[in-house]
Amino acid sequence: MxxxxxxxxxxxxxxxxxxxxxxxxxxxxxxxxxxxxxxxxxxxxxxxxxxxxxxxxxxxxxxxxxxxxxxxxxxxxxxxxxxKQNANECDRIPTDTKHADSDSDSDSDSDIKSIINNTLPETFVSGAGEPSGINSKAERFDWTKLVEQFNTLTGKNSKVVPEKAKKQIRALIKIGYTKDDIITAIINCHKDPYHISENHKHLTIEFITRPDKMEKYLSLKTS
Known part of the structure; x- marks a missing residue:
């Protein structure tokens, strides 16, 4: 392996x-x-x-x-x-193309796109006029809004983003992941049968922003 x-x-x-x-x-x-x-x-x-x-x-x-x-x-x-010069921060990085849309996935895909397109730019980032360097992107995260978004998607009652999770998110941004990716991974993990059976006890911000979990749940096909 x-x-x-x-x-x-x-x-x-x-x-x-x-x-x-x-x-x-x-x-x-x-x-x-x-x-x-x-x-x-x-x-x-x-x-x-x-x-x-x-x-x-x-x-x-x-x-x-x-x-x-x-x-x-x-x-x-x-x-x-x-x-790229002046790369758009919110551009999605293409993931595994085998997970193409299907009729059975249209509802969940619509939900994801709605959250990404209508919510994230306003609630996930603050200081739109700040420099667009890689480090500044991570620093511009509004951690309070991230917690609110996480709680909305999962029904949990998290209070803060742990320092370890912040470090993981900064590292993810540096290698090309986006806010859209994080939200998609949260949604997919929340719909995963295993996590449903476990009453989502493992689903935390720190858990979902681990690199291996991001890779797994970002490309996971949910029903």
């Missing part, structure tokens, strides 16, 4: 193969998978484990290739934006 990649996908249809294995063998296979994604290069003499793992390994390789491709594109887009 990539050095800074902390997660991987196992697909639901894997159950059809696993259910045919004894529990002990399934446990061995799971350990084999974990060793592989942690770059321990596991080897097995068990033909059943080897055959079952081969399909999983190919899926992991394909997912890693997609991850690296998306990461490279996002990096290039960020570099292009910040190298």
């Amino acid at each position: 990539a050095a800074d990649k902390k997660s991987f996908l196992l697909y639901c249809d894997l159950i059809h193969s696993i259910e045919k294995m004894p529990d002990e063998k399934a446990g061995v296979l799971f350990k084999h998978i974990l060793r592989y994604v942690n770059d321990q290069n596991p080897v097995t003499d068990d033909l059943l484990i080897e055959v079952a793992f081969e399909h999983i390994k190919q899926s992991l390789k394909r997912d890693l290739a997609k991850y690296e491709s998306t990461r490279a594109k996002n990096k290039q887009n960020a570099e292009k934006r910040w190298n």
